[in-house]
Amino acid sequence: MIMKVMKPFVAVVVAVSFCAAAMSANAGDTNSVKLKPYTLKTCIVSGDKLGEMGDAYVYAYKGREIKFCCKGCLKDFNKEPAKYIKLIDEAEAKAKKAKS
Ligand SMILES: [Zn+2]
Structure with missing residues (x-):
């Protein structure tokens, strides 16, 4: 039962961290033009x-x-x-x- 609750939560965490990684990658690009x-x-x-x-x-x-x-x-x-x-x-x- 706990896993069923966890799965969407994990998906959200993954999506958020992916966005954060993408954003920080962009920031890095502007620094190392x-x-x-x-x-x-x-x-x-x-x-x-x-x-x-x-x-x-x-x-x-x-x-x-x-x-x-x-x-x-x-x-x-x-x-x-x-x-x-x-x-x-x-x-x-x-x-x-x-x-x-
Ligand atoms: Zn010279």
Whole structure:
């Protein structure tokens, strides 16, 4: 007899915890937004090829990934980030046009 009472109760608990899990999963997604990848082969600050002076320096800026040829370029980037973001967007748009 007790089991008959328990079953709908368990179903409700499962449904509620499922919803809670789904909600917390969504909250987690907004916290770990995927970065927009950096598709250029060169450092936007110096214009040098990435990887030539060792591993590229990867930096996350406003939800996008930016790769510099070295850490020193990050300093220059931070002086005028808007300018470099614009340069990246322009260079990426150009690269896309060249491909298609
Ligand atoms: Zn550099």
